Amino acid sequence: MRDCSKECQRGAAPDRWLDGLDAMVAELHAGQRFCCSQTVLAIGMRRLGIDDPDLLRAMEGFCGGACDGACGALAGGAALMGLYLGKGTEREPRSETIRQYVKELTETFCAYWKGTTCESIVHGEAELRKRICPNVIAGAVEMVWSILGEHGLDLDRRRIDRMPRQ
Template sequence: MNELFFKLLELSQAGFFCSQILLIIGLEAQGKENPELVRAMSGLNGGVGFCGKTCGALTGGACLIGLYTGKGTLEEMEDSRENDMIRELVNWFEGTACAGYEGTNCDNILEGDPANRVTRCPQLVIDTLSKVEEILAANGYTLSGS
């Protein structure tokens, strides 16, 4: 088991879910904390408010890209490549990460059994983080922000 898996396990046991975990890891890589942002990400938990819709690993990954590329102040400009980066993540998620499932919704991934969260979600989060890092690196970003 690697360090990332143990971090994910620690955060999960503390009551955080996929989208929140991805943002916490991204913020920590920048040496930051932002409880308000992490709290806001809770709306994506369990497929948007535990409705079983779009997987939090995917939505969290898109938000993590946005953390690095999006507009956050009046003076900032979003990176013009942001939507292309997110599109690449979505295409990868649909075609690779969720290829063995009937879709990208939590309900599809968990196949109606919440117990599957323990075996499927950690790997999806790890794989999504890796893909986000790859996409960001290809566009001149690193998780550390340097």
């Protein structure tokens, strides 16, 4: 399904989750009819063992370029990075690196897909959207995991899982 598997992985070690990525995209995007942003986040949530429909509901605001045209898969990728690194409670510190990592994601995404908006990727063509969007979704997930992995994050645990309890 996806056509960016080698280029999207920026030299990261093999990841067993990528073996089932196309099937997860098909199940969530086509089967359960989640949009691009929801699908990217849902895949990350599965990996982290998170079951929270409210997070997926919140991602619907980024579907189909609804946020000033930004590709939902890219928005989902940024949200996925936030899920790994972001501040979620009063006691948690803000991530000092998330902006850098999201910038890396955006640059990698733009270089590969030649843009960051739905329009620049699928040019408003419904048939092209059906063919390309599953690849863009899988590519965004690969890019997120590659970037986080390159920076030494354990992709099977969130940052808060590693923080000492107070």
